[in-house]
Amino acid sequence: MRNNRRIVDHPVLGKLSDRKEITFTFDGQTYTGYEGDTIASALLANGVRTLRVHEESGKPRGIYCNIGHCFECRVNVNDEPGVRACLTEVKDNMVVKSGRVLPSPLVSTVNDTLPRTYAEFIEQQEDKKGEV
Amino acid sequence: MYDVIIIGAGPAGLSAAIACREWDVHVLVIDEFVKPGGRLLGQLHEEPTGEWWNGIEETKRLMNKAESLDTDIRCGVSVHHVEKANDGFVVHTNKGNFEAGNVLIATGAAETAAPVPGWTLPGVMSIGAAQVMTNVHRVRVGEKGVVIGVNVLSAAIARELQLAGVNLHSMMLPAMNPVTKEHAHPKKVMDGLSRIAHLAPSAFLRFGSRFTKSDFVRKVATQFYPKSGVKMWGMPIHLRKAVTQINGKDRVESVTVFDVTADGKLIKGTERRIEVDFVCIAGGLYPLAELASVVGLPFQYLEELGGHVPVHNEKMETPIDGVYVAGNITGIESAKVARAQGTVAGLSIAKKHVAGKADLDYRLLQATEQVKTIRNEATIQFHPHISEGREKMEQAYRRIVNA
Secondary structure, three states, X not given: OOOXXXXXXXXXXXXXOOOOEEEEEEOOEEEEEEOOOEHHHHHHHOOOOOOEEXXXXXXXXXXXXXXXXXXXXXXXXXXEEEEEOOOOEOOOOOEEEOEOOXXXXXXXXXXXXXXXXXXXXXHHHHHHHHHO | OEEEEEEOOOHHHHHHHHHHHHOOOOEEEEEOOOOOOHHHHHOEEEOOOOOEEEHHHHHHHHHHHHHHOOOEEEEOOOEEEEEEEOOEEEEEXXXXXXXXXXXXXXXXXXXXXXXXXXXXXXXXXEHHHHHXXXXXXXXXXXXOEEEEOOOHHHHHHHHHHHHOOOOEEEEEEEOOOOOOHHHHOHHHHHHHHHHHOOOOOHHHHHHHHOOOOOHXXXXXXXXXOOOOOEEEOOEXXXXXXXXEEEXXXXXXXEEEEEEEOXXXXXXXXXXXXXXXXXXXXXXXXXXXXXXXXXXXXXXXXXXXXXXXXXXXXXXXXXXXXXXXXXXXXXXXXXXXXXXXXXXXXXXXXXXXXXXXXXHHHHHHHHHHHHHHXXXXXXXXXXXXXXXXXXXXXXXXXXXXXXX
């Protein structure tokens, strides 16, 4: 079932009125959404959570703030890169592609042990304590 | 060349546009979302009177009025720079540059992050993101989730998710780390919750009233907070449980939870996992003020108003001639206050253009009084000392303008 994560009946907001269906693709797969959807809402309605991977680590990312501030949801739309899925209205025949890993020009040549995340920082602190 | 460009089509921006158009001021309203209304769109709660505050309907009302006055409103326009020019301002956007004699910055608020390891996994989102998905786009954010962060905003939105049939397991605190600090401290969170005590309907009332009395009572209540949480609309709210980690490979699969002491320290041996497929993080709101900074406005840090706020007076004027602010950029308050502030800003701008109208002076005075009335009648107080914060800001404005 596609486009099935909709809140059709709402006790206060009422029934989801007939919206015009539109068709678009995401990474080559065809999906349907409703007119007025953003790319992010149309994809989530289809159960798609991962919109890109971190450009360097390849770890998956999805929407976070959903109002354009965090830039976590950037995708490629009709060949334009870096478009925020949460602020962009999905259109008929739109071609959307997820963000990919990019070649890194800055691969460290030295044995780099600096922490990359807070979790790693804590881990290293614990390790240091263990050494002493 | 416009008389004024209004940045933000939320309750403040739209009502400012309406006030301007009523005096035939040439206005352009821009907003980066796909539809007008701002964060008002997602709001849905029951008032003490039993009536529903429905943000979609309130937005329609504002839009009908604005459209009847031929207001130029453009969505999908993002502003990245505002520049002072010889006879006004240049507003730089993704759709080109626009020029205007005046600028009203009504950009609203953004959510403070309360990050927990694992928060970049797909399926983790801010509580406001879930609100927009649920009420605006009508998309279920998941099958079963938890809310991390207990505050006025997250309690209200948790109720909205419940109303839409979204299954919330519980609300809990984030584990203490250098960023989450006060959001992870049970007693401080309890102090914040006492502010929703007066809220209708009864579930909020029953929940909040346990904590309102005195600081001492709240301290004791935190100490002896029930292990099973306190239920609000059937959903447990935990102040003595904290999420230390969000787990999953490619998406959220579970959260790791610990019991915590009354001052937020993890209790060893209490670790357990709760299976969920989504997580909402709620760290509260702060004024979204980058453009005010870019245009060169001075700032004040006022905790009562939610953080760094551009200096302004109660007429929504700033120390820079031709730059105005309104709504949550001036301090975190309800949409009703934002809407009333918008009217003030619109009238202040109109006054500059339609000089010598005694009627307009009177209307502006009335509108500034109206803001205070609405503030005093507010159902949700985001900060208990909001009026003091407003008074401090007024003094800061006078200090800077007289210097």
